[in-house]
Amino acid sequence: MSQTSDAWIDAQLTVPASVQLPSVQAAYALLAQPVTNIGQLHNDRVAAWFQNSVRGPDQLRQRVAFALSEIMVVSQVSLNGYPYAVADYYDLLARDAFGNFRTLMQDVTLHPAMGVYLSMLGNRKPNVTLNIRPDENYARELMQLFTVGLVQLNLDGSVKLDAQQQPLPTYDQNTVEGFAHVYTGWRWAGAASFNASRASLINQVQPMQAYVEEHDTGSKVVLSYSGAALSTIPAGQTPAKDLSDALDNIFNHPNVAPFIAKQLIQRLVTSNPSPQYIERVATKFNNDGNGVRGNLGAVVKAILLDTEARATTTVSTAGKVKEPLLRLTQIWRAYNANSSSNVLNLANLGAIFGQGPLQAGSVFNFFSPGYAPPGEISTQNLVAPELQIATEYLNTQTTNYFLTMSLCYVPTPVTGVGCPAVRADTVVLDTAAELALNGDSAALVDKIADRLLAGKISDTLRAQARALVDRAPLTSPSLRVAEALYLIASSPEFAHQQ
Amino acid sequence: MSNFNRRRFLKASAAGGIACAMGHVPDTVFAEFAGNDTFSDYKALVCLFLFGGNDSWNMVVPSSTAEYNAYQTSRQSLAIPQSSLLPIAPLNPDGAQYGFHPNMPELQQLFQAQHCAVIANIGPLLEPIATKDQYANRSVALPPQLFSHNDQQDQWHSLKGNMQSRTGWAGRIADQLVSSTAAQQLALNVSLAGQTLFQAGAQAVPYTMGAAGPVAFSGLTGTDALSMARRAAFTTIVNAEYGTVYERGYADVQKRALLYSDRVNTALAAGPTLATVFPTSNLATQLRTVARLISVRDRLQMSRQIFFVSTGGFDTHDNQVDDQPGLLGGISAAVNAFYNATVELGVSQSVTTFTQSDFGRTLTSNGDGSDHAWGGIQLVVGDAVIGRKFYGAYPQLSIGSARDVGGGRFIPIVSSDQYAATLARWVGVPDANLNTIAPSLGAFPGARDLGFMM
Numbered sequence: 001m002s003q004t005s006d007a008w009i010d011a012q013l014t015v016p017a018s019v020q021l022p023s024v025q026a027a028y029a030l031l032a033q034p035v036t037n038i039g040q041l042h043n044d045r046v047a048a049w050f051q052n053s054v055r056g057p058d059q060l061r062q063r064v065a066f067a068l069s070e071i072m073v074v075s076q077v078s079l080n081g082y083p084y085a086v087a088d089y090y091d092l093l094a095r096d097a098f099g100n101f102r103t104l105m106q107d108v109t110l111h112p113a114m115g116v117y118l119s120m121l122g123n124r125k126p127n128v129t130l131n132i133r134p135d136e137n138y139a140r141e142l143m144q145l146f147t148v149g150l151v152q153l154n155l156d157g158s159v160k161l162d163a164q165q166q167p168l169p170t171y172d173q174n175t176v177e178g179f180a181h182v183y184t185g186w187r188w189a190g191a192a193s194f195n196a197s198r199a200s201l202i203n204q205v206q207p208m209q210a211y212v213e214e215h216d217t218g219s220k221v222v223l224s225y226s227g228a229a230l231s232t233i234p235a236g237q238t239p240a241k242d243l244s245d246a247l248d249n250i251f252n253h254p255n256v257a258p259f260i261a262k263q264l265i266q267r268l269v270t271s272n273p274s275p276q277y278i279e280r281v282a283t284k285f286n287n288d289g290n291g292v293r294g295n296l297g298a299v300v301k302a303i304l305l306d307t308e309a310r311a312t313t314t315v316s317t318a319g320k321v322k323e324p325l326l327r328l329t330q331i332w333r334a335y336n337a338n339s340s341s342n343v344l345n346l347a348n349l350g351a352i353f354g355q356g357p358l359q360a361g362s363v364f365n366f367f368s369p370g371y372a373p374p375g376e377i378s379t380q381n382l383v384a385p386e387l388q389i390a391t392e393y394l395n396t397q398t399t400n401y402f403l404t405m406s407l408c409y410v411p412t413p414v415t416g417v418g419c420p421a422v423r424a425d426t427v428v429l430d431t432a433a434e435l436a437l438n439g440d441s442a443a444l445v446d447k448i449a450d451r452l453l454a455g456k457i458s459d460t461l462r463a464q465a466r467a468l469v470d471r472a473p474l475t476s477p478s479l480r481v482a483e484a485l486y487l488i489a490s491s492p493e494f495a496h497q498q
Numbered sequence: 499m500s501n502f503n504r505r506r507f508l509k510a511s512a513a514g515g516i517a518c519a520m521g522h523v524p525d526t527v528f529a530e531f532a533g534n535d536t537f538s539d540y541k542a543l544v545c546l547f548l549f550g551g552n553d554s555w556n557m558v559v560p561s562s563t564a565e566y567n568a569y570q571t572s573r574q575s576l577a578i579p580q581s582s583l584l585p586i587a588p589l590n591p592d593g594a595q596y597g598f599h600p601n602m603p604e605l606q607q608l609f610q611a612q613h614c615a616v617i618a619n620i621g622p623l624l625e626p627i628a629t630k631d632q633y634a635n636r637s638v639a640l641p642p643q644l645f646s647h648n649d650q651q652d653q654w655h656s657l658k659g660n661m662q663s664r665t666g667w668a669g670r671i672a673d674q675l676v677s678s679t680a681a682q683q684l685a686l687n688v689s690l691a692g693q694t695l696f697q698a699g700a701q702a703v704p705y706t707m708g709a710a711g712p713v714a715f716s717g718l719t720g721t722d723a724l725s726m727a728r729r730a731a732f733t734t735i736v737n738a739e740y741g742t743v744y745e746r747g748y749a750d751v752q753k754r755a756l757l758y759s760d761r762v763n764t765a766l767a768a769g770p771t772l773a774t775v776f777p778t779s780n781l782a783t784q785l786r787t788v789a790r791l792i793s794v795r796d797r798l799q800m801s802r803q804i805f806f807v808s809t810g811g812f813d814t815h816d817n818q819v820d821d822q823p824g825l826l827g828g829i830s831a832a833v834n835a836f837y838n839a840t841v842e843l844g845v846s847q848s849v850t851t852f853t854q855s856d857f858g859r860t861l862t863s864n865g866d867g868s869d870h871a872w873g874g875i876q877l878v879v880g881d882a883v884i885g886r887k888f889y890g891a892y893p894q895l896s897i898g899s900a901r902d903v904g905g906g907r908f909i910p911i912v913s914s915d916q917y918a919a920t921l922a923r924w925v926g927v928p929d930a931n932l933n934t935i936a937p938s939l940g941a942f943p944g945a946r947d948l949g950f951m952m
Contacts, residue, residue, distance in 0.1 A: 118815075119816040119864075119867065122816070122865070122866075124864075124865045130575070130863070131572060131574055131863060131897060132574070132862065132863050132864060133860075133863075133864060133905060135816075135865065135867065135869065136815075136864070136870065137815040137869070140645070140646070144646060150643050150649065166642070166660060173904070176645070314741055314742065315742075317742070318742060319742060319744060320744060321748060362550070362647075362810065362813075364647065364648055372664055373698070373703075373747055373750075374665075374698045374699055374700070374701075374702070375703065375747065375750065376743055376746065376747075377743050379664075380743070381664075382743060384744055384747050387744075387747050387748065387751070389692075390747075390751050391693055392705055392751055392754050392755035392759070393706050393713060393755075394706075395748075395751050395752055396713045396714070396755050396759065397708075399752070400713070400715065400716045400717075403716055404716075407717075460735060460738040461738075464731040464734050468728060468731045471727045472724060483728065486728075487728075487731055490732070490752075491735055492735070492736065492738075492740055492746075492748045492752070493745060495744070496742055
């Protein structure tokens, strides 16, 4: 790399977002029976995700957007009828990835994808006669999962304890109910009234609109903490002012910095950051050096340039398990993968990798930040979130995909192994450089290691891959390359991100 | 005794082969050996987890007029019409009448036939709570983070109370039974629905397969020279030494997958064909696979098993009236097919299916759905269940009633610890060890067992 890392990050911070919505909108015109088949546009959405993630000039922005998409989760699973909204939600995350966290909170809160997903859209004021009270879904999850978490944190991410050594909760049910009242009155934009408000292709990608007739105008309990500007929102305010006060109240809570710092570190660098690492990043969140709180660009830069992220000696907890979907994008990037239709996509991502862009099973994402499999990770009080989807079943599915990919999705598929026919949309790897090394198994293996392991291949993997290549006949270069590619792509070391 | 099959040894000795050689062994030693170290019978628990928090006050509903009216007044548009409830007649009536949700005819019939029990107003507790004042004053210990999905799921899975826990109660059962199930060819805990804290043991590691069973490593099972070489290379790589916990953790999964998938698939291929027809749903597919695994229990030398299956979508903040019938109907049809399969396999006395869910939901509506609450209803199905009965106590479903802490959120009357202990005892955990399975059980003296298992 000719640039320093510092300069590369600075340059990346200024690259505008590659977006998904235009290609999804373009695909709509080609859709037969658009009303019933609207969900098919999610295929185009995912293709746009691959295009941007593999080829976009805004690589760092896309990577951070993916991390955010696993923290502030919405999912196609519940939004199949709203492909525009889901695509636009991801675009929001990409646009806001290096902006201010308070802006991100506002945009996420008012996006109809989130509105539908966590049912703030359509949330009505109380009706005592009918025992109707405001929906608590978004009120709870915005705090629990997206911003402050359940328990009070020190700046280094450690939990604050009471005199009985129990964690101090960040809020209680009254607080949830207070925020639930704040988030009343919002629905699809552009209607004359709350009750007349309906979804359209236009307002799916516009912020929700407030309809005063369904907004609760009483006072509302919000978070109480040292330095809070208010702990009760006064009665009689507009929906927008209530929302602004409520989001300010959350944004300024001291938990936000360590909570978001730790999760972004976990998504981007390591599952088990030291308290000092979390504190350094959280400090940057609280003040970027220019007195600004919540500058995500500065936070991301601090995460990536931290000494702990760039340590040259490997400790047993360094790095993380690479998400299976990101193993695929890494391979596609490394091998200039393409299909003859120039589309990058793959069907059934969930079945093969246990994940797909904005396709989690619930707001709790594909895996929990606190997941620890039984064994040494658990007994040492460590975590490995990504291993929650590394089940025996899903690992085998992923491993089997990599075998098919190695044998079949290459310039000349191996014959006699049952490869499916190559279609216009089959994504094929360019393994020409490896094929040219057919006669030299050592060079062939090292070439793959250069591309996928940054050249750092273990002696065992190198020896096994070489030996297996040499068992395959010289007359079948595709098979020889496939054997090495398969063993490396399915290896524990490729599944590890350092 | 890692390679020694105690069960076969005991069978052999009972048949007389080496009995005379054992003649001088004191009876007490032999009894302990036979009693604690092996099982002569088969038992399986099947946990059906309803992700999202099942609104179970609509699953089993009061139907007598006064109680129904209270329910209807509380629930308004979320209430199930009185006339559509499927009537049941518990053998231990509490004065009111009840019915199942109209989309659950199969479970209604299983209940009436004494194959199903209703556990009413159950949830996580650290100690009994007699009044809601105790809750309001915090004069009793409460489970932390009530009403939060993942925390309350973790409570059901782990029964951790106020402690940190890296193990679940099924995992701890597996840890307890590790020596008496040493001959088993498959992990005691099997999940058909991903990894959960429920099945994580301190030593015992669960095995996760797909809804339709394990998938084999393609390209590694052939008998041609290249396939065998590929398998050998793959095996060497996953068994190598690695420098990070992440590589080791990943490699461990690959090792278990290699070990178990062929073994289980081979056993399944030789198993009987099930005549029982299952519905077409992911849950039904999972339960069908469980039935098939049970059908090959002897081939895999299994004497104790715990299966985890699940279905989601129960977080009905929205569209509850539209979504709930399908959710509850799906459970009823799938569980009924599974029960029928256990009858077909002759193991209905040996297999117990039980539900768990994040929490019950508010009686009150948020306009078109319900929100997170606490106590709710769970169901237990099988022929070892003392069925057609209610356990716990069905609360009065009115806002502000004795156990409502606000909005129709009910303080449980029985705890998930008692529930787990009842099931753990049945599956073979000695009474003295039940507190390890259910750590808060000591707070419920005299009620360590809810009595719903034979």
